[in-house]
Amino acid sequence: MGLSDELKEGVASIWEQVATHPFVTELGDNTLSDERFRIYFDQDYIFLKDWAILLSLATAKAPNFDAARQIVGFLHLGLGGEEGLFQEAFRERGLSRQDVAAL
Template sequence: MTLFERLKADAAPQWAAYTQHDFVTQLGDASLPQECFRHYLVQDYLFLIQFARAYALGVYKSPTMADMRQSLAGVKAILDTELDLHVSLCAGWGMSRDEIENAPEDTPTMAYTRFVLDAGMSGDLLDLQAALAPCVMGYAEIGARLHTEGADHAENPYRSWIREYAGEAYQELAGGFAAWLDGTADQVLTENRYPRVLSIFEKACRLEADFWQMGLDVAQSES
């Protein structure tokens, strides 16, 4: 069992609340109100800026050149691919990159990003990886599941999002992250330390669920 699989099993309630959230279900069946998705996209763009900084922190925290290269790959994936996906989707609704980047951060966005950065600042590379893992691995799982269910059909307005995270490039990135997590754990993880790593992972899962809920709350506040 990989470390990710162990964390996922031991945090099963938190993982399920995150990866099977109503936001994800509605995104898959195309019933998600577009104002919810737009708000999520803008906030996720702002989130990813901080996530790129977290990966950059991983470069600093890396004990080896291989670890530094893996962290750098995470930075590049965000800056070169994921942010552009968000911009292209938002452009379809008449929103420019400047508008997105100048939007205010919502409270769940601030809570999650600062948690990840704090985990990395106060701990080592493994602590940072445990905070990053729910986002990296969860989006891969969600994208693959929705694709398998046929949710990325031509009539679904969210098909581009689903295809991005179900696609080969992102799936390979997630697989590389899982292997990277295992490599770090082989060097520094002990059974005495495991509860701390699990706690970081669980908290990040809860913050991911809060992030989805933030999107749904937009529709509730406007109804």
């Protein structure tokens, strides 16, 4: 048994609850309402903003340049594709920059 299998076995009941959560199953079988998806999407954007702030603070408090570079690299990877995806989706929904900033 590999490490992934061991870790998954250790949290099997939680894994099952997550994998069978109505949001996940509705998303998987394409029955999730647009409204519920928009709520999730907006919340995910708020999380991304706060995550970026957290990593920025961690960079500022890094003990050395190597640690700071690692954090900045992780932040760059996270924001590189996702932030653009959010902005494109918000434009398609007709949201202004002010609307998005108010989330």
